[in-house]
Every structure is written in C-alpha cells, then in structure tokens.
Amino acid sequence: MNNTLVSIIVTTKDSSEFLDVCLKSIKKQTYKNIELIVVDNFSTDKTIEIAKKYTSKVFLKGHERSAQFNFGVEKSSGKFVYRVDSDFILDREVVQQCMDKINENFDAIVAHNSPDIRAGWIAKIRKFEVDMYKYDITHSAARFLKKEVFQKISGYNEKIIAGEDYDFQNKLNRANYKTGFISAEALHLGESKSFLEHLMKYYEYGKDFVNYKNENKEESKVQLKFIRGIYLKNWKKFIFHPIFGLGFIIYNFFKFGFGGLGYLIGRIKKI
Numbered sequence: 001m002n003n004t005l006v007s008i009i010v011t012t013k014d015s016s017e018f019l020d021v022c023l024k025s026i027k028k029q030t031y032k033n034i035e036l037i038v039v040d041n042f043s044t045d046k047t048i049e050i051a052k053k054y055t056s057k058v059f060l061k062g063h064e065r066s067a068q069f070n071f072g073v074e075k076s077s078g079k080f081v082y083r084v085d086s087d088f089i090l091d092r093e094v095v096q097q098c099m100d101k102i103n104e105n106f107d108a109i110v111a112h113n114s115p116d117i118r119a120g121w122i123a124k125i126r127k128f129e130v131d132m133y134k135y136d137i138t139h140s141a142a143r144f145l146k147k148e149v150f151q152k153i154s155g156y157n158e159k160i161i162a163g164e165d166y167d168f169q170n171k172l173n174r175a176n177y178k179t180g181f182i183s184a185e186a187l188h189l190g191e192s193k194s195f196l197e198h199l200m201k202y203y204e205y206g207k208d209f210v211n212y213k214n215e216n217k218e219e220s221k222v223q224l225k226f227i228r229g230i231y232l233k234n235w236k237k238f239i240f241h242p243i244f245g246l247g248f249i250i251y252n253f254f255k256f257g258f259g260g261l262g263y264l265i266g267r268i269k270k271i
C-alpha cells in the first residue's frame with residue numbers, strides 16, 4: 001500500500017508554453033512510483049514532442065478535457081489516478097501527501113491550486129479569491145482518487161466543459177465518498193494576462209454552464225453564488241487587504257456580467 005502505483009494523467013491542447021515545467025515537476029515528486037500519461041487533443045504546437053521526452057504513454061484523443069481524462073484513466077494501470085493540468089507546477093510533496101492522506105481512509109483528495117501571481121494583476125486578484133477556497137469543500141474539487149471510485153461514479157461528465165470539476169466533486173459527495181485535503185499545492189501558471197481575455201473566457205464558460213447547472217440544480221445555487229459564505233468567513237482578509245478586497249468586488253461584477261451573458265446565450269441556444 002505504501003508504494004502503490006499512481007497514474008498521473010495530463011490532458012493537453014496546444015500546451016507547449018508550460019508543459020515542460022509541468023512534467024518536470026511530476027518527475028521531481030518525492031513519491032516515485034508514478035505512471036505518467038499524456039492525452040492530447042491533436043495539438044499543432046510542440047506539445048507531443050515535449051510530452052515524449054517524459055513518457056512513452058502519449059495518446060491522441062478529443063474532444064475536451066473531461067473526455068480526454070476519462071480516456072487516460074481507461075489506459076492507466078495505477079490503483080490511484082490524479083488529474084494534473086498541463087499548466088500546473090506541483091509542489092514536490094503533493095503525491096506523497098495525497099498517498100498519506102488517502103491511506104487515512106479517504107476516497108479522494110484535494111490539492112489546492114493557487115494562481116501564479118507573476119502573470120499580472122488579474123492573477124493577484126484571483127489569488128485573493130481562490131486562496132479562500134483552500135480546505136473548503138464547496139468550492140474545491142478532488143483530482144486525486146481511487147480509480148475504483150472514479151469508475152463507480154462514471155468519471156467526468158463529458159458533456160460538461162466549464163464546471164466539470166465542481167460536477168465531479170458533487171457526484172463524489174452525493175455518493176457519500178470521503179474527500180480529504182492536503183497542504184501541498186499546485187501552482188496554476190496559465191493565468192490570464194489580459195482582463196478582456198479573462199472576461200471572454202468567462203463568457204465562453206458561461207455558455208457551457210447550462211450543462212453544469214442542469215446536472216447540479218441544488219449545488220449550483222451555492223457554488224455559483226455572487227456573495228459566498230466563504231467571503232463572509234474571510235472578512236478579515238477584506239479588512240487587512242482593502243485594495244485587493246475592493247479590486248476583487250469590482251472584478252466579480254465584471255466576471256458575473258460576462259459569465260451571465262454567456263449563460264443567457266447558452267440557454268437561448270439550448271431552447
């Protein structure tokens with residue numbers, strides 16, 4: 001049990017900007033019994049070339065992250081599976097901590113992803129927000145879990161692109177699986193550098209949120225709330241960092257505006 005094989009599956013699409021450092025951080029894990037699988041959505045950049053430097057298990061498969069990860073799990077040999085995005089750098093202890101935690105009788109584990117603030121001021125505001133979600137099950141999603149559990153809940157819903165991680169965690173919760181948290185983190189390098197680019201991403205995600213909402217009617221009321229309980233719980237953060245606090249509130253109006261517009265268009269298209 002202490003040296004069980006862990007399958008790490010990285011889904012990619014034109015990911016050459018960060019893939020090399022991502023895969024390097026997987027190779028540098030203190031836990032060594034790792035099978036690395038890359039499932040690529042027909043990239044036209046150097047993604048495949050980079051991936052092949054680190055593993056021979058590189059597959060081509062569409063059409064988006066959820067379907068690609070499910071496919072990767074089918075190809076895996078590990079007892080545990082771990083979904084790592086191609087723009088993450090893992091702390092060296094992440095896999096070891098996941099293993100230690102899962103052996104304490106958990107089924108799935110959350111390693112917090114924190115925005116890389118070197119990307120710019122939007123990433124700084126995002127970090128102010130996202131770090132409030134560390135250890136909070138409502139706004140987190142497990143990516144490391146027992147393969148058997150992954151299969152029992154039928155993996156990721158392939159119809160969902162935005163909010164697929166929330167959907168997945170909600171399925172785990174409904175089936176009464178136990179989710180634990182670790183302190184080690186993943187650094188999310190792929191933060192938006194321009195505000196407009198970021199808002200357009202939410203506009204696009206908004207269009208797809210119809211699918212997440214349909215599957216998660218109750219949970220979405222809390223998970224997509226404009227003013228979240230977790231902000232109130234972290235009120236001191238807003239007092240001690242007033243500029244970030246105010247920046248976050250303004251940013252949130254824009255995010256919900258663009259996301260909401262996308263959502264309305266998505267709904268109209270569905271009708």
Ligand SMILES: Nc1nc2c(ncn2[C@@H]2O[C@H](COP(=O)(O)OP(=O)(O)OP(=O)(O)O)[C@@H](O)[C@H]2O)c(=O)[nH]1
Nearest residue numbers: 011012013015041063064065068084085086087190
């Ligand atoms: N955009 C996109 N990403 C894909 C696709 N297939 C796999 N991925 C991977 O899905 C993961 C997440 O994609 P990102 O574009 O980084 O999106 P994200 O980080 O979830 O978005 P934010 O958290 O909102 O910044 C990355 O590992 C991508 O390489 C695809 O077809 N399109």
Ligand SMILES: [Mg+2]
Nearest residue numbers: 085087188190
């Ligand atoms: Mg990303």
